[in-house]
Amino acid sequence: MKKWERAWIGGLAVLIFLILWEAAMPLGLVKVADISRPSLVAKAFVELAVSGEVFQPLVISLKEFLVGFVLALIVGIPVGIVLGRYRFFSMLFDPLLMALYTMPYLAIMPLLVVWFGVGLGATVAVVFLGAAFPIVINTAVGMREVDPVWVRAVRSFGGSEWDVFRKVLLPGSVPPMMTGIRLGVGRGLLGMVVSEMYASTEGIGGLIGLYGNSFRTSELIALIAVVSVLGFVFVDLMRRLEGWVNKGRAEAQW
Amino acid sequence: MVTLAHLYRRFDAPFLGTLGLVAALCLWEIASRLKWADPILISSPTMVAVALKNWAVTGALWRDLGTSLWELIVAFGASAVVGIPLGVAMGWNRPAEYALDPFVWLLYSTPLVSFWPLFIIWLGIGVKAIIALAFLFSIVQIVINTMAGVRNIDPVLIRCARSFDARTIDLFFKFTLPGALLMIVAGLRLALGRALIGVVVGELFSANAGLGFHISYYGAKLRFGDVFASLFVIVVIGVATTQLIRLFEARLVSWKS
Amino acid sequence: MVHIDLRQVMVTFPQPDGGEFLAVNSFDLKVEKGEFVTIVGPSGCGKSTILSVVDGLIRPSGGEALINGKPVTGPGSDRALVFQEFALLPWRTVESNIMLGLELQHKVPRGKIEALVSHYIKMVGLQGFERHHPHQLSGGMRQRVGIARALAVNPEILLMDEPFAALDAQTREIMSAELLRIWEQEKKTVLFVTHSIDEAVYLADRIVVLSGCPGCVREIIPVSLSRPRNLEIKDEAEFVRLRRHIWGLLEQEAQRQAGGRAGS
Numbered sequence: 139m140k141k142w143e144r145a146w147i148g149g150l151a152v153l154i155f156l157i158l159w160e161a162a163m164p165l166g167l168v169k170v171a172d173i174s175r176p177s178l179v180a181k182a183f184v185e186l187a188v189s190g191e192v193f194q195p196l197v198i199s200l201k202e203f204l205v206g207f208v209l210a211l212i213v214g215i216p217v218g219i220v221l222g223r224y225r226f227f228s229m230l231f232d233p234l235l236m237a238l239y240t241m242p243y244l245a246i247m248p249l250l251v252v253w254f255g256v257g258l259g260a261t262v263a264v265v266f267l268g269a270a271f272p273i274v275i276n277t278a279v280g281m282r283e284v285d286p287v288w289v290r291a292v293r294s295f296g297g298s299e300w301d302v303f304r305k306v307l308l309p310g311s312v313p314p315m316m317t318g319i320r321l322g323v324g325r326g327l328l329g330m331v332v333s334e335m336y337a338s339t340e341g342i343g344g345l346i347g348l349y350g351n352s353f354r355t356s357e358l359i360a361l362i363a364v365v366s367v368l369g370f371v372f373v374d375l376m377r378r379l380e381g382w383v384n385k386g387r388a389e390a391q392w
Numbered sequence: 393m394v395t396l397a398h399l400y401r402r403f404d405a406p407f408l409g410t411l412g413l414v415a416a417l418c419l420w421e422i423a424s425r426l427k428w429a430d431p432i433l434i435s436s437p438t439m440v441a442v443a444l445k446n447w448a449v450t451g452a453l454w455r456d457l458g459t460s461l462w463e464l465i466v467a468f469g470a471s472a473v474v475g476i477p478l479g480v481a482m483g484w485n486r487p488a489e490y491a492l493d494p495f496v497w498l499l500y501s502t503p504l505v506s507f508w509p510l511f512i513i514w515l516g517i518g519v520k521a522i523i524a525l526a527f528l529f530s531i532v533q534i535v536i537n538t539m540a541g542v543r544n545i546d547p548v549l550i551r552c553a554r555s556f557d558a559r560t561i562d563l564f565f566k567f568t569l570p571g572a573l574l575m576i577v578a579g580l581r582l583a584l585g586r587a588l589i590g591v592v593v594g595e596l597f598s599a600n601a602g603l604g605f606h607i608s609y610y611g612a613k614l615r616f617g618d619v620f621a622s623l624f625v626i627v628v629i630g631v632a633t634t635q636l637i638r639l640f641e642a643r644l645v646s647w648k649s
Numbered sequence: 650m651v652h653i654d655l656r657q658v659m660v661t662f663p664q665p666d667g668g669e670f671l672a673v674n675s676f677d678l679k680v681e682k683g684e685f686v687t688i689v690g691p692s693g694c695g696k697s698t699i700l701s702v703v704d705g706l707i708r709p710s711g712g713e714a715l716i717n718g719k720p721v722t723g724p725g726s727d728r729a730l731v732f733q734e735f736a737l738l739p740w741r742t743v744e745s746n747i748m749l750g751l752e753l754q755h756k757v758p759r760g761k762i763e764a765l766v767s768h769y770i771k772m773v774g775l776q777g778f779e780r781h782h783p784h785q786l787s788g789g790m791r792q793r794v795g796i797a798r799a800l801a802v803n804p805e806i807l808l809m810d811e812p813f814a815a816l817d818a819q820t821r822e823i824m825s826a827e828l829l830r831i832w833e834q835e836k837k838t839v840l841f842v843t844h845s846i847d848e849a850v851y852l853a854d855r856i857v858v859l860s861g862c863p864g865c866v867r868e869i870i871p872v873s874l875s876r877p878r879n880l881e882i883k884d885e886a887e888f889v890r891l892r893r894h895i896w897g898l899l900e901q902e903a904q905r906q907a908g909g910r911a912g913s
């Protein structure tokens with residue numbers, strides 16, 4: 139009973155929202171061209187899916203995102219580990235990294251387009267920039283904030299520096315690293331859509347720009363829903379992974 | 393005796409940090425001067441400084457700055473006015489949380505920029521659409537933080553309030569709200585950064601003034617010194633406004649230190 | 650005259666899987682007006698739950714809880730709780746934390762609150778710390794604030810849930826001596842939960858020893874040590890005898906629990 143409360147109240151709220159939205163136009167509150175209606179959006183969605191128009195851009199977008207994101211992982215985690223492990227490097231690079239992190243990575247879109255070319259290059263670059271910073275910073279912070287008691291415990295049992303690194307620092311920094319990766323997913327996806335809307339007609343963002351320019355509201359909202367679901371799936375996946383990693387540890391303590 | 397080694401050990405962090413920054417700037421300048429890469433494409437610190445000076449001298453800087461700041465303040469202010477009550481309602485009242493939860497989480501995980509074309513259709517190209525985008529970027533963060541702050545109040549304090557038979561209104565104003573205040577202000581700080589991104593992206597897409605416009609305008613003309621000058625100003629705004637809120641936060645937690 | 654009367658009190662908590670968890674089972678206790686009763690028992694045996702029932706925070710699922718012969722229907726200004734975690738508002742000063750209960754109960758006019766607060770600040774020995782915030786105080790001082798806050802609403806019954814458990818051993822002794830001094834002045838009825846056998850014997854008129862089975866009373870032990878007491882009393886033969894007796898009762902429990910855990 140209590141368990142389902144969240145689900146049914148949430149479901150009811152969404153339903154009411156959809157009904158109001160559907161009714162707004164017949165009631166003459168707004169023009170249909172402006173806000174469309176859920177039924178029209180659903181129809182547009184089905185048409186986009188049936189004609190297959192949405193799939194190729196989706197594949198392109200996913201490819202761009204994954205390339206940029208995997209690059210961010212490959213570069214970000216080792217850099218984070220080095221910065222977290224060696225005080226010298228972190229002191230040398232922290233202010234520089236912070237200055238770059240403060241800069242809105244989306245704002246350098248026009249530069250990326252020139253440097254890496256419209257399309258794949260610029261999008262991969264902006265996804266990489268968006269995702270890499272939180273990964274680097276959270277990994278480094280995670281390594282630094284591992285409880286020193288554990289480090290002392292390993293040392294007191296005669297463990298080597300390598301043991302300390304492998305048995306304490308690395309596993310200890312996993313939860314913050316996961317948080318960084320989750321933040322990186324959100325920023326990467328945002329970068330992907332911005333890049334595609336800004337510079338190219340490719341990808342799901344390009345499609346959104348296209349339908350936006352021709353004022354086709356129903357298709358536009360259907361596409362926003364697609365992007366929305368995409369974001370939700372990725373973020374939820376990361377959250378589950380995070381929860382799973384943390385749960386594994388909580389149990390491992392006993 | 394104070395030796396150089398002592399001094400170094402005492403001040404190594406700021407020393408090395410500054411060294412890192414300066415070295416990066418020098419490397420950039422040298423790469424440009426020695427044409428390791430095309431100076432037009434990578435610009436250089438001196439070119440940026442010159443661009444910044446010219447921008448300020450013509451007075452265009454102040455107009456662009458004013459435009460962007462105005463959009464930022466309106467969007468951020470509106471999102472705080474709407475977002476804090478929403479977040480409080482969600483944190484305070486379970487059914488309200490359950491009802492609004494799907495919308496908040498959907499917005500939280502959506503790349504919000506995809507709403508941009510809708511804003512253009514509804515509000516026309518220009519300041520209004522930019523403010524709407526920045527508002528959306530900002531409000532999600534405010535709602536989430538406020539809700540968490542209200543929700544995460546120490547249960548033993550609630551038990552204390554109930555033990556004294558506190559009225560609901562006292563529970564709210566004497567326990568919940570002061571307990572959540574820090575989280576709310578931290579949310580505002582994060583939201584301000586997001587609002588700034590919203591403003592810049594909106595201006596990048598469509599504007600005839602503002603810092604983002606300055607970027608896309610000179611980006612198209614390949615005058616990257618001016619682009620970097622604009623980025624520099626954006627970073628300054630971001631850091632300055634964030635520090636302002638941090639100062640406020642520090643005053644709020646005076647009871648902690 | 651019987652002040653607190655618990656008759657066959659039973660408390661169950663609903664569990665996530667839909668079942669019920671029995672936290673207190675048919676608990677019987679009568680406390681006289683002005684009496685100091687301590688409750689000792691292994692953790693998880695329902696001590697806090699019993700205090701919550703008396704305070705009116707939890708309604709018993711069975712049996713009844715009477716105060717002055719009337720059933721408890723909810724929290725009231727005749728009872729006040731002192732918490733193990735102190736439960737002070739970190740953003741309020743000492744002074745305004747002590748005011749809290751008075752403010753929440755809206756009974757004493759604003760003008761009189763000041764005088765009351767300074768009276769209780771003096772009683773718990775916090776003069777000079779009125780404007781300090783909780784984080785600036787030691788644990789012992791924080792609990793002095795908690796006690797003053799409870800006393801300030803002038804309750805007839807003081808409910809104390811392991812109030813000194815978070816303090817170091819020495820502060821603990823000082824605080825219990827202080828508590829007795831205050832109690833001699835105020836003559837409240839006190840229900841005091843603790844883990845420490847020494848504390849239980851030192852403070853009590855009667856000691857309720859609970860066993861591990863949910864809230865079962867193992868034994869109720871009257872303490873005949875004379876009052877007012879000071880810390881030297883802990884060397885007296887009677888004190889030592891009581892301590893050994895209770896230790897014996899609890900040891901069986903502890904061994905049963907430890908054995909149970911090792912087996913699982």
Ligand SMILES: Nc1ncnc2c1ncn2[C@@H]1O[C@H](COP(=O)(O)OP(=O)(O)O)[C@@H](O)[C@H]1O
Pocket residue numbers: 662663670671672691692693694695696697698699
């Ligand atoms: N609100 C609650 N919901 C479910 N179980 C609870 C709740 N409060 C206490 N319990 C359970 O009831 C038992 C007794 O708790 P408590 O009275 O706090 O024990 P004590 O204070 O003696 O350590 C414990 O096993 C505890 O887990």
Ligand SMILES: [Mg+2]
Pocket residue numbers: 696697810811
């Ligand atoms: Mg307890």
